[in-house]
Amino acid sequence: MNTSTDATPIGSRPYRSHKVPACDLCRNRKIRCNIDVAGEPCRFCRERHLSCEYTSKATVDDGLRPPPAKRRRTHADDHDVATPVKSTERGLAQFPSIAGTSPEESSIMLNPPMAEDIEVLEHYLSSASGASSGKPYRLVSSSTEKPIIYLTVPRRRKGLSAASDPGKTQREIIEQILGPNKEDVVALYFDRIHPAFPIVDAKTFYEMWHRDPSEISSALLCDIYTTAVVFWNTSERLRQYSKPDFVFLWNQAVAALQEDFLGPTISTVHASLLDLVGRPVLSITGNIMTLGKTVTLAHSLGLHRDPTSWKATSHEKDIRIRLWWGVYIHDTWSSLAHGTPPLIHAQTHDVPLPQASSLSASGATDAHKRSAQTFLHLCQLSTVLGDLLPFVYSLKPDKVELDRSLRRVECKLDDWESSLPPWLRRSNGELDLVNGASSLHFCFLSVKLLLKRIAYRVSIWVLRFSFHPRSFAEQATSMQADGVAAEARPYHLAMLRQSALELTDYVCFLKEPQLDDFWLPYTAHLLVSTTTILLRCLLESADVTTKRDCATMLVRVQARLECARAESNWDLVDFCLERCSEPVAKIATAMGITRHPTAGGMPTTELASVFNDTDTSMLSTLPEDFLLSVDSLDYPFDTLWDISF
Template sequence: MESASSAVSVPSARPYRSHKLRACDYCRKRKARCSVEVLGQACLLCRANGRECEYSDARITPVAPAGSRPSELGSHPQSPSAGQSLKRSHAVLEDNIADPPLYTQHVARKQAVRRDGIDDDNGITAQSAHIVGPAITSDAHVLEQYMSPDSPEGNEPTRNPYRVYSADPHKPVLYRSVPRRRAGLEVAKEPGVKQQVILEQVLAPNAGRLLHLYLDKVHPAFPVIDENQLLDTRKNDASGPSAALICQIYAITMSYWNQTSFSRVHPHPDSRFAWNLAVKALQDDFLAPTLSTLQTVLVDLTGRPIYSITGNVINIGRAVTFSYSLGLNRDPSQWNISQHEKNLRVRIWWGILIHDSWGSLAHGTPSCINSTQYDVPPPTLDMLKSTVNSSRAHEKSLEGFVALCSLTEILGRVLPLVYDLKGNTQKDTLKTIRRVETDLDEWEDSLPDYLIRNSQEEPAVSGSKFHYMQAVAQSDASNTSEALKYRQFECRKSAQTIVDFVQSLQSSHLGEFWLPYGAYYLTSTTTLLLRFAVETTEDAVAESCVSSVKMLTQRLRHAREHDDWDLADDCLSQCEGIIARMTHNGRSSDQTSILPRPIFNGLEIDAPGDWLDATMPAFYGPMDGSSQMRDVWGMFDFEEPLVI
């Protein structure tokens, strides 16, 4: 023992491929060389990621009910390792499902059993929870009350086909178990692990810093994950977030790389490469989805810039339908689950609703969520308050998220009017518009002072507010010419408000959190102003609209070149070409037009119908940010020509 403890016999560093001094769990999991320069200190890989080396041989053995057979549980002789077990244990719905009468008795066993002890050949949970539809919920609830938790003597134990989350006789909530994945389909045990390893090698030694950057820049404004759980990723235990979610966080923080101190030393990684890895991890995660998958897709949809509109539209649809499957559209306030789980479900649902509604307005596709099919209350500030960072700046960002949730509810009442193909009566439509305008006024009055543009403090989520004002202002109140003129004036004023708002933004504002849909709202605003310019008969109005467009494009060009603001790309690439065509694409003088052709700045403008028909098909694609503007304009079928 004395010789073993001497300085001569004890190595100062871990020998290469040593069996006596085993590699740490982090290196073993990634099959990386565990290089320890000084014994007792962390290895090079762990130090680069800001974590401590851990050495654990713990095993988790699934707990089976008495008398059950291995075939019934789908278990296998070899238990999953601790590093593999419960990697996505925060999927609270699947992990903690229990009947209320038995919840207290079996909560300890449920926590110890990995995914209720039901695993398939690959160690993946074979069963998932699926909500029971309202058509049979009441019947199943009555039958469940007469089911004994114990099996008849001499019979093999059988699982209750239904599990109750809410025993409210008026709104019972039941779930049943369904296969998590398609039979015979090979699914990764931990989706995204390979992509995470690659990204951490590319980002080293700044991977850990990017997690904190996410908590500082993105999470306060869009709190759809558990920040305590994200910080647990350093512990390398089962309570940490999924690898697919970590990949998405690495990718989304690429937008803020240049704002960090280490950007001077380490060059900006390839954002597209990072996003491609993150998207691949998300696709693998969707093969056997959990609640964590919804968090992952929300981070993916929040990322900038948007590389694939089609991919985002598909992900929104998958997220909405899977959230219905998990019952996230139901109010969990009276459920027999922890308060933490209730808050997490509310966060995720409202994150999905925000992306579905604002993505619908931006991409020109109908919303997947009907306002009559969910009863989840909006999140409150107390529900969102952080236990890690309680600074006033973060609290303001959370208040901005609460305001955005309320605004999203209002937007949800307008979207059915935009995409209605059968057409409501004009009377019903106008009633809806008046109610929406009243709700919008009340929403604006309820904002804190620092969320109002005239405030001296930094604005938050104002871009969504002003664009919504633009969409509402396009509606008409009556069939009279005077009312039509008034509505057009209000719409033009809303567009001008957005221009003034963008003009007021400083570099510090551009570096904050922005939803990616703002890029398409800027394009919509510019297009609307250009349409006013070509359809008006008043020179002053035309000059004002063109001047606003020029100011907006100049400000966006400056923001793109000096502040790397990617939200300016869509408007600049689309609208600068339109302005050039307006300037150089003249017509012969013998052509007639419906309206007199106004002259401003030496430019003679053609009739609105001819110019729009010739320009917009080449300008807009089927899923762009502004094609819905023409549909909104012609929604009420007014016969009068557009006169301002």
């Protein structure tokens, strides 16, 4: 890279620029502040070996701040930080369109080949002409192998009027409903949701909240308010008041987010991730659409690239890393739950895992630090799930390599489980009360179930698509292979059934404190898929005892979910109760199983006194479509979980 002071590389300060202020020495001397090398002191200070400092506030790319109105001095300008900031520490703040603080401009990342070409052309043209103003490109990483260059584009559609603070009206409505309790709701968010899903920088948020809450993005604040309402009754202060209508609050938050998407910035990604993690789930199709826009926006902002070598502050890098992993978690688990192929692929992102030390504030409690660890392990588990999803959605799978690939993924899952700290492992069937730990273990069992499900599908492929031999030797080989495949199918079905029983048994032992913890909203869909698999395993099994065990567990888990809904108001069970109660009841009736709830709310089951092969024949009289009514948009599990073939 040419570092000559005569050159004017990408990112230089335009002449008399107001967006990029002059340093203190140049401003005092009233001379031109020529930043001819991006990320370095100005030319005047560098040649004299002086400290190039700025007393004006450097806006940090924290994603919390709404963009300032056009040609207006924002309220934040009245709170300038007096601490000098060196030019090498200003990070992305020197590029307002990248940092998301420009009212009229935005930036999109160029594809790698284009970035390489632009870097060469810019160096040549800048060296030849010496011009430095009006450049549409911004270099944030000058790596010779992977230069990162952003292109400045208009932030909003031409001719479309948009609010300077999207979501302000909805924010005022929500704050009017919450009244004096809004600070308690914010505290509830940072106590119940943020530790297990730390995508918002708590320190920056509270600094802006105490200084001037209007500095915070309205769309983001709407989602913070609304996501915390589901935990209303867990707060001693808030439970004294009536719980607001969460449907109305969510409609306001969604409207604010859609308004923010008209001129998106990095704060839009924050708000979208909270919108997707919110409960209860009111619109599956809406969430799928929001995720698609969020993933695309994250890619255009360059969140999918490793920022560790960028000319940015450590704070900016940490935020970008956490944001990307929040996007990745939603993409993988939404794909599993909603039946849509993942939008993110392993070959197209290189963001490292978050550092454990960056996930919690300096004054965080031990409980919050442990909860933040669950987020880190969830990121790792999501990568294992990401390796499995291609086997689910590939239309032309390599059936020869499938079995070997599945074994590799199974080893990764075992390694993940072995890496868990003791307080995140189940001992004697119990988990420590760490916020987010119960959801993490449920996700682990769901990935394990998916792995067994795919293995069972592969065993059927081997049996169905065995080649047709021509010679006597080929015929003998084919008969031997068919025999192995025929034995493999019952084995994999048994492993699938055992995995489903393990997951449902775990759900039955969840206590109220665990139900009140942070849970991914995709749990609601995974409960349905687990019950569906167990129903299928019951019908596919030829053993009477196995049928009885499956039916007993189905009745038991349905009763436990009903108790969780009635006593703990656990909204994640609604889908499962709505879709699976009828088929489970029909199975129980056909097999003579009755349920007797105990005083503690944990159900017990009693089998009919006589249970023989004649009784199992009753199952064949059930209608073919008695299991579930499948909607291709609302409940597309027929492709993901179908084991009838």
